[in-house]
Amino acid sequence: MTATTNPPAPGLRERKKAATRQALHEAAVRLAAEHGVERVTVEAIADAANVSRRTFSNYFNGKEQALLHTDYARMARLVELVRDRPAGEAGWTALTRAIEVSVAENADEDPSGGSATARSAATRRSPASWSGRTRWRSASCPA
Incomplete structure (x- = not known):
């Protein structure tokens, strides 16, 4: 029997980055569910997450990436x-x-579906979000 070692816990910087990324994602999901993906701007997502537009750009290339x-x-x-x-x-x-x-x-995770339900509802109405999923599938699953 071999002993397994747990990887070290992430440091404060990594935890803060993960929290910021999650806050941006949650803001994108909430705003898209409320207003529709097409009406949500990167600026609105950044404002809702209490960060600058530049900070948003450090984490995501666009609103679809934040949403998904x-x-x-x-x-x-x-x-x-x-x-x-x-x-x-x-x-x-x-x-x-x-x-x-x-x-x-x-x-x-939230057994009720939580953000997954809101994200699904918002993306079903948005062709832009579906094209983002298609691009990811093409990149991750080559023929």
């Missing part, structure tokens, strides 16, 4: 989990096991 932040992070993690599966494992089995791990990692 958790989707991008989850999909990147899922791709990583699939790639970490044993080489000889069948594709469907690898994907199933990776999804099981992903679900377990995200089990402590």
Whole structure:
């Protein structure tokens, strides 16, 4: 039996950056749900998160990226989990096991759907958001 070591906890700077990124994401989701994606500006998101436009730009390239932040992070993690599966494992089995791990990692989220529900409602109405998802899928899942 081998001992596993936990990675060191993130430092204060990393925690502050993560909190700012999350605040921007949550502001984007809330504003998009209230006003529609097309009517939300980067400036409005930055104001709602109490940061400058420049700070917003340090974290995201645009409002769609801020809105879909958790989707991008989850999909990147899922791709990583699939790639970490044993080489000889069948594709469907690898994907199933990776999804099981992903679900377990995200089990402590708001069971009511919380921001996922608001984000989904806002993005369904916005062609711009769908094109952002399509670009990510193309980049992360080459044929």
